[in-house]
Amino acid sequence: MAKDILNILGAEIAPGKSVTLTFEVAKLHTRNTLEVPVIIERSKKPGPTVLMTAGIHGDEVNGVEIVRQIIAKGINKPKSGTTICVPVINVFGFLNMNRLFPDGRDLNRVFPGNSNGSLASRVAHFVMTELVPHVDFAMDFHTGGSDRFNAAQIRIVKDNPRLTELAHVFGAPFIYYSQNLNKTFRNACDKAGIPMLLFEGGKSFNIHNTITNTGVNGVKRVLHHLGMLKTKFTVSSPKVNAVVIKESKWLRAKYSGMFKATATINAKVNKGDVLGNITDPYGSFNYFVKAPHSGYVFNVNESPIIYQGDAIFHISTEIENS
Structure with a gap:
């Protein structure tokens, strides 16, 4: 529960206060x-x-846009408790439209960080020492990378009743059971005893209205569930019940070439259904990509050019019966 006085970055923040603080990442x-x-x-x-x-x-x-809208619409001004919003943790990457830090490191592979480590490691250390100790619950927003479009989904570990409850409250079309990877933000929070919902949706270098709306509406539902959302905001019910994906498998390209997906994101497909086709620039072949098994398509590679072995569709292999 929120303490009477919140001490972050040397500032003392009393209940009822609104504050924007800044963390100096580096002097250039x-x-x-x-x-x-x-x-x-x-x-x-x-x-x-x-x-x-x-x-x-x-x-x-797209993840930045979700948190931006939460702030711009005042959804982050709580009826009770406290919200802490950091729309852009990797400012270096955001400025350069680059996934990584200037030191070539992936911030989501250096948690919990080190105050004397690399630049990325120092930012991770700041998050884990200045912010996370004050937190009861976290939501982290991501999108797909490398031209891969993710269906809106919440990623959690299996067999965690609290996370499962909150994931269903969020109301994304999919809940995907995935293990916490070593040195990720989610894993560091888990070790610190802080439950986290990780949202994935859309693709890099892109703002998608449906994905954004799913994220913003999900946040409203969770804050409402926690008794934190002000009454002036409407809370809609999810359009569909979440499909819980227990197991899944990537379908990889058998050939290199020009690629066009015909299967749409969120679609349920049957074994043998045509999902797309691979051709070459010279019209010498046309290979139809078919579903190796039945399931839900929750990630599609939207790159027009692919190489042999590239991941092109992520399809569920086992779902949890509701």
């Missing part, structure tokens, strides 16, 4: 400083502290 060789804004909203009424983050990968713009 041009003598400019690069800072990460941290937007904190506190109600006078006690309640949970919820952290919402995006932009761990600088090219994942």
